[in-house]
Amino acid sequence: MYPVKSRAKKKLWGGRFDGKTSSVMERIGESISFDKRLYKQDIRAGLAHAKMLSRIGVLSAEEFRQIESGLAAITKEIEEGNFRFIPELEDIHMHIEYRLTELKGDVGKKLHTARSRNDQVAQDVRLFIMDEIKSISPLLITLLEIIVSKAKNSVEIIMPGFTHLQVAQPLRASHYLLSYFWAFFRDFERIRIAYDSCDSMVLGSGALAGVNYKTDRLFMQKELGLSSSSENSIDAVSNRDYILEFLFAASQFMIHASRLCEEIIIFSSVEFGFISLPDSLTTGSSIMPQKKNPDIAELIRSKSSRVIANLNHVMILLKGLPMAYNRDLQEDKIPLFDTTDQLRISIEGISEMISGLEFQTKNLENSLKKGYATATDLADYLVSVKKIPFREAHELVGRLVSVCVTKEKNLFDIGESDRKKISEHFSGDGYFSAISLENSADKKDVFGGTAKKRQIEQISLAERKIKDLKKIKF
Ligand code: ARG
Numbered sequence: 001m002y003p004v005k006s007r008a009k010k011k012l013w014g015g016r017f018d019g020k021t022s023s024v025m026e027r028i029g030e031s032i033s034f035d036k037r038l039y040k041q042d043i044r045a046g047l048a049h050a051k052m053l054s055r056i057g058v059l060s061a062e063e064f065r066q067i068e069s070g071l072a073a074i075t076k077e078i079e080e081g082n083f084r085f086i087p088e089l090e091d092i093h094m095h096i097e098y099r100l101t102e103l104k105g106d107v108g109k110k111l112h113t114a115r116s117r118n119d120q121v122a123q124d125v126r127l128f129i130m131d132e133i134k135s136i137s138p139l140l141i142t143l144l145e146i147i148v149s150k151a152k153n154s155v156e157i158i159m160p161g162f163t164h165l166q167v168a169q170p171l172r173a174s175h176y177l178l179s180y181f182w183a184f185f186r187d188f189e190r191i192r193i194a195y196d197s198c199d200s201m202v203l204g205s206g207a208l209a210g211v212n213y214k215t216d217r218l219f220m221q222k223e224l225g226l227s228s229s230s231e232n233s234i235d236a237v238s239n240r241d242y243i244l245e246f247l248f249a250a251s252q253f254m255i256h257a258s259r260l261c262e263e264i265i266i267f268s269s270v271e272f273g274f275i276s277l278p279d280s281l282t283t284g285s286s287i288m289p290q291k292k293n294p295d296i297a298e299l300i301r302s303k304s305s306r307v308i309a310n311l312n313h314v315m316i317l318l319k320g321l322p323m324a325y326n327r328d329l330q331e332d333k334i335p336l337f338d339t340t341d342q343l344r345i346s347i348e349g350i351s352e353m354i355s356g357l358e359f360q361t362k363n364l365e366n367s368l369k370k371g372y373a374t375a376t377d378l379a380d381y382l383v384s385v386k387k388i389p390f391r392e393a394h395e396l397v398g399r400l401v402s403v404c405v406t407k408e409k410n411l412f413d414i415g416e417s418d419r420k421k422i423s424e425h426f427s428g429d430g431y432f433s434a435i436s437l438e439n440s441a442d443k444k445d446v447f448g449g450t451a452k453k454r455q456i457e458q459i460s461l462a463e464r465k466i467k468d469l470k471k472i473k474f
Contacts, residue, residue, distance in 0.1 A: 011088075012089075012094055012097065012098060021088075026087055026088055027087070029090055029327075030087040030088075030090055030091070031090065031091045031092075031330050031331075031333070032085050032086070032087060032089065032090065032091055032092060032095060033085075033087070034333055034334055034337060035091050035092045035121075035330075035333055036078075036085060036092050036095075037128070037333075037337055038092050038121075038124045038125070038128055038333075039074075039075070039078050039092055039096065040075070040131070041123075041124040041125075041127035041128045041131065042092050042093055042096055042120065042124045043071050043074065043075055043096060044127060044224070045120065045123045045124055045127060045203060045224065046067075046071060046096065046111060046120075047067075047068060047071055047223075048203070048220045048223035048224050049111070049114075049115055049203055049220065050064055050067045050068065050071075050111055051064060051219075051220075051223060052215065052216050052219050052220050052223070053110075053111075053113060053114065053213075055216060055219060056213065056214050056215065056216055058110070058113055058114065058213060059107075059110060059113075063107045063110060066104045066107045067100065067104065067107060067108070067110075067111055069104075070099075070100045070103045070104040070107075070108060071096070071100065073103055074096055074099050074100065074103070077099075083095075083099070091117070091121075091330070092124075093117045093120050093121065093124075094117075097111060097112060113213065114204070114206070114211040114212070114213040114215050115203065115206065115211070116205075116206045116207040116208075116237075118205070118206070118207050118208065118237040118324070118325040119202050119203050119204065119205040119206055119207075119233075119236065119237055120203070121329075121330075122202045122205070122236060122237055122239070123201070123202050123203050123224075125240075125243065125332075125333065125336070126198040126199070126200065126202070126242060127198075127224070128336075129194070129195070129198045129242065129243070129246050129336070129340075130195055130198045130199065130474070132340045133191055133192075133194065133195045133198075133246070133474065134195075134474045135344075136191070136340070136343060136344055136347065137188065137191065137192070137469075137472075137474065139344065139347045139348060139351070140184065140187070140188050140191070140347055141188075141466060141469055141470060142351055143184060143347055143350060143351045143354070144181060144184060144185060144188070144462070144465075144466050144469070145466060146351050146354050146355045147177055147178065147180060147181045147184070147354055147462075148178075148181060148459060148462045148463060148466065149355075150177050150354055150355060150357075151173075151174035151175075151177040151178050151181070151455070151459055151462075152174070152459055154172070154173035154174045154177060154359065155172055155173075155174040155452060155455045155456070155459075156172075157172065157173035157174075157359050157361055157364065158170050158171070158172060158173070158364065158365070158368065158437045158438065158441055159171055159172075159173050159176060159274065159359065159364040159367075159368070160364065160367050160368045160371055160373050161176065161373075161450075165266075166371070167367060167368065167370070167371020167372070167373050168371075168373070169373055169374075169376060169377075169440065169450075170368055170373050170374065170437045170440045170441050170450070171441065171450045172441050172450050172451075172452065172455050173359055173364075174455045174458075174459065175449075175450040175454075175455060175458070177354070178455075178458055178459070178462060180256065180260055180354075181462050183256040184253065184256060185462075185465060185469075186252075187249060187252055187253040187256060188469060190248070190249035190252060190253075191246070191249045191250070191253070192472065192474075193245065193249070194242065194245040194246040194248075194249045195474060196227075197241060197242040197245045197246075198242045198246070199226055199227045199228070200226060200227070200228050200229065200230050200236075201217060201220055201221035201224055201226045201228070201229040201230065202229075202230045202236040202237070203215075203217065203220050204217040204220065204229075204233070205230060205233035205234075205236040205237050206233065206237075207237070207324075207325065208233060208234050208237050208238075208323075208324035208325060209233055209234070210233045217229045234323050234324045237324050237325045238321065238323050238324040238325055238326075238329075240314065240318055240329065240332055243314055243332055243336055244311065244314055244315060244318070246336070246339075247307075247310055247311040247314055247335065247336065247339055248311055250307055250310075250311075250339045250340075250342075250343045251304075251307050251308045251310075251311045251339075253343060253346075253347075254300075254303065254304035254307040254308065254342070254343070254346060255304060255308070257300055257304060257346050257347075257350050258300065258301045258304035260297075260350065261297035261298070261300045261301040261304075261350075261353075262297075262301060264277070264294055264297040264353060264357065265294050265297050265298060265301070268294050268297075268357075272363070272367070273360050273363040274359065274360055274363055274364055274367070275357045275358060275359055275360060276357070276358050276360060277292075277294055277296075277297075277353065277356060277357055278356040278357075278358075279292075280352075280356065281294075281296050281352060281353055281356055282294060282295065282296070283295045296349050296352075296353060297353065299349075300346045300349050300350065303342045303345075303346055304346075306338065306342055307338075307339050307342050307343065309335075310335030310336070310338055310339045311335075311339075313334075313335040314332050314335055314336070317329075317331060317332060318332075365437070368437055369410040369411070369412055370410060372401050372404065372410065372411055373437065373440070374411060374434070374435040374436070374437060374440045375397050375398075375400075375401055375411065376397075377434055377435060377439070377440040377443065378397050378400075378411065378431070378434045378435050379393040379394050379396075379397045380393075380434075380443075381430065381431075381433075381434035382396060382397070382423075382425055385430060385434075386425045388425070396422060396423045396425070396426075399422050400414070400419060400422050400423075400426060403418055403421075403422065411435045412432075412435065419431070
């Protein structure tokens, strides 16, 4: 570790100041405790800026080489844990510039020519989100693959579908699982769009008005591999829409994840017993020996609140800010960083839960029967085979259900004589074929429906979608 004797005695911006900064100003003002996470992006953008400065003659070729090797040395120091972070130096931008000057002398002081921390931080955060999305999207693709492969193995399983959390109609378990495929697929799309909104070069905007040098912005855009450059320097340093877009996409994912978690919690309870989670994803109780708790689902459900709050946090932070840069913007990174971390770990957690869960088919069947899940099918049978108007059929089946409730029977074990008392049409083999769980599913033979044939179709459609996602180049 290098010596830091006189380090940071004088602020990099301290020319006009005689008095010392107060301790509370330093403690409130520092962001290095969190924005050190931007070091890679800050160095990458700094290098593009330095290259451009040498191109327009502000730096000599030799000076550029010095800066380049200095920035490489700093990267190494940070990555090996040998870099000293000092709160008095405020933020990551100051740290890197200060250290560059320590390592390379006066040439380090030239790097900040034609740039401001305002355009610097805006660029760094854009690059940061893009890097995060690059590494998060393969995790999302893996999640989608896990859902499809679980769905493939669950086509034969019939489970109750719910409305109002009351048994509604039979569903193939694959259909239920794939409903989350499409939700998460849309989330992928939204995250990809958030990537595009970050993809802009804002350097050269300076503090807010542009810079007094012949800055070659297009050159930096190309150096950084970005698709466009910002059109208005005031907007460029104050715009944080791209953070909101990413935070919204992440929140939307977490809302879907939380709904799934809620179902996993309910479905794995003793009362439902629809699914079981592997031991590896559950925890016991320190007092109750019998417990197997779905903590992972509960924690992801709670992380969703946190991620939504992070979106809210940045929206509230932004809404009252006058143009252009305000120091409030420093704190946008706290919710941003937290969201990327929570999103990443939640995608992994959801993936493991889906791949590890097992359907308890006996309980699914009991619930389907207990919940009269094929009552609608029976009414439809009266309509199509017995030519009874639907309203009347609905009434007859409703009466049958009512008798079942009184006698504590289901549509399968209620006696034929009881059925006949309500209607002659409830006798014969047609009755059992009408209430069959499998038949019920397979009659939903519409595109997007729960029939087996449609499941096979949807699975291959989902597989094609995944293939397309894999072709996306970030
Ligand atoms: N640490 C600051 C931030 O994150 C960098 C920009 C500081 N600009 C300023 N004018 N003080 O927003």
